[in-house]
Amino acid sequence: MAVVALTMARMKLAVLRHAFHGRRAHTAGTGAALGVLSALGTVYLAFVDPDLLAAGYAVWLLGWLLGPLFMGGGDETLRPEYFSLLGLPPRRLAAGLLAAAFVGVAPLVSLGALLGLLVAGVRLGVANALVAVPAMVLQLAVFVLLSKVSVAVVGLALRTRLGAIVSGLLNGAVLAALGQIWIFFWAFGQTGVPAAVWYLPSGWGLLAVRGRWWALAALAVLVLLLLAVWAALLTRRVGAARASARGRRPITAGTATGAVVAKELRTWSRDLVRNHQFTFALSYGLCFAASPLILGWDGMLPYAGPIFIVMAAAMAANLYGTDGTALWLTLMTPGASDVRGRQLAWLSVHAPVAIVLTVALTALTGGPWPLILALLPALLGGAAGLVPLISAYALVPGTDPHRRAGNPLRTSEDDGGLTGLAYLMLALVILTGAPAALAAVWYGWAGVATGALTGALCCWGFGLLAERRLRAHGPELLHVMRTGRKPHTTMKFRFDQLSKTQKTIASWCLGFGAIPLVPQGILAAVFVANDMLRHSWFLATYMPPGLRYPVAAAFILLGLAMYGAGVWIVKPRSPGSGPSRD
Structure with a gap:
């Protein structure tokens, strides 16, 4: 087992040594710099307050749990499928992949944050400092293994519709809570850090350093249990059989554009990744807007619908890339307005939910009606226009849907590109709502007409640009999705x-x-x-x-x-x- 672990760690190191160059190296460097700053802030908490340090490690645990779920399934430099023909026992394969998982920027930065355990131990005594060393290693192993197990569980959940929906709801709620973390900090400032953070797995290392020796043994046992669970999940992943699709009524449409709409609506109902993304955006919007209720303020509830629209657009920012090489169907059917069909389908799926959510919560709080009714059409139109436009101009090569069996979360090899595309979409969709919001703030109900006008113009104008892009550069985009490389001769x-x-x-x-x-x-x-x-x-x-x-x-x-x-x-x-x- 030690030989397998060492070999896989060396393989991971060799791959990373040749992989970080160009834009990927720059992205990794920026992420590492931010991680180092976070680690230094965490170590500083060891000098301030042990309760804050325990809460800080709970945040790191959440980061390890949720980060890979929003970054395409986490680090898969070495995939289990690569070793499926070697006949390795599940636990040996899991141990080897775990050793490889410790090689990378994120584990190194996390280990730096865990130096807070050593600082806390040194401040208490020599014995406590000695306990801090194994506690750091075991705590890091828990972080990594919990991350691997969570990704594997969600990956299996995404094989069923119910699992995709439930995981989307939970992930959206947790990310919204992190986005509104200032509210919880305010609550902690009023009531203190909850004692429960000490007894989360993220706090066991700190408990061991502070003299609760049983916590060190508990960490070791938890590592072994998580390793066994991950081994079992790896077996399910490598040997999983692809389930056949249920029979559905045939698609019928009277026009070419209608056929595109019907195809897209069928995809939104059947693609479990899209189900996950839709429920994630809905959960995020609701939970983000409802979080201030902790402070007794309901003023953000009316914005749940607009937040849902913005997040749903960010999730669909790589729409053409997510479909993979299926673009050839569009290129071979020049009479079909693929962009207009996708816009209508996107609005058909998201607009009813956004309208009902916005109107209901605004009525519940009593306003502000002009601002909300101005934002709603502006953001819907802006999102419907930007989704195909950004996907056509900044396409990130995606994995064909039928090849996602190993890890359904991984829809592209370029996680950094997808993340940047999502952030870009968030900013651009918000900007499309800015004129309507300003008009509503300054002129009241006139903002509603402004929102309807800007939404219609964005939907039509951005859609027209996307259509021209597909007509002019369709073959190049298909080449990008097939090979992952942009042809330097034309682009x-x-x-x-x-x-x-x-x-x-x-x-x-x-x-x-x-x-x-x-x-x-x-x-x-x-x-x-x-x-x-x-x-x-x-x-x-x-x-x-x-x-x-x-x-x-x-x-x-x-x-x-x-x-x-x-x-x-x-x-x-x-x-x-x-x-x-x-």
Whole structure:
């Protein structure tokens, strides 16, 4: 078993040594830098308060559990299917893959965060410091194994419709709670950190360091149990048989566009990954808007529908890539308006839910009707236009649906590309609702007409651009999805031609522009408008009355400027105006 583990660890190291280059290396470097900052903050908690350190490790545990679920199934540099013909016993295969899982940036950063255990031990005594060393290793093993088990369980759940729906609801709720973590910090500030965080698996290492020696044994037992569970799940994954689809009524349509709509509606009802994404977006919108109820404030409930729309659009940002090489069907049927059909299908699936949710919760809270009714059509139209447009212009090669059996969460090999596409979609859809929101705030009900107009224009105009893109570059897009490589003879990678400085600036602008734009700008303005002052990290709520709206507006302009700068840096140039290499 030791030989297998060492061999797989060396294989993983060799792959990573040759894999991190270009954009992937830059993305990994940015993630590592943010991880190091988080780890340093966690270690600092060891000097401040043990309760806060226990809560910090609970957040790290949530990150290990949920991060891979939103990043395409986590790190699969070495997949179990690669070793299916070797005849390795399940536990030996699991042990080898576990050893390989410790090789990488994320485990190294997490180990740095777990240095807080050593700091806590040194402050208590020599014996406690000695216990901290095995506690760090076992705690990291628990993090990694719980991550692997959660991905495997969700992967199996996605093989059934009920499992896809339930996992989507749970994942959306947990991510929404993390997005509204300031509310829970406020609650902790009022009542203290709950004692339960000490008895979560993330707190057992700290308990052992503080003299509860049984916790160290509990960690070791938990590692063995999780290893056995993962081995069993790996057996299910490698040997799983693909279930045949149930018989359905034949698709009938009177027009080519109607056929596209019918095909898309059938896909939305049958594709378990899309079921998961839909329920995830719905759960996220509801839970994110309902979280402030903990503070006794229901002012965010009306925004559950708009949040659902924005998140659903982000989930569908790679619509054509998710379908894989099925694009050849569209290219061979030139009479069908594929884009318009997909837009109608997307609206048919999401608009009724968004309308019912928005109207019901707005009626429950009593408003604000003009703002909500202005945002609803603006965001629906903007999302319906941007989903095919972004997918056609920034397509990330995806895995064909019939090849997802090993890990249904993994719809693409480029997890970083999918994440960046989702963040870009979040920002752009929010921007499509900005004119209607401003008109509603300044002119009341006139904002509703503005929202309807901008939504219709975005849906029609962006859809027209997507259609032209498919007609002009359809064969190149199909080539990208088949090979994963863009043909340099017909398409130019602007990002790859940038200097390191330009890449860094563009990545930071596009990656973090949402922070000043949304929380510090838009949400802070909403809080100020509702007299919700002195809230967590929303700077505008701490300002004197005359500076609250200007500060929020300045953050909005900063966010827009960051996105504008990032887009300007990476946008294609004419052949004669390309950048010089540094």
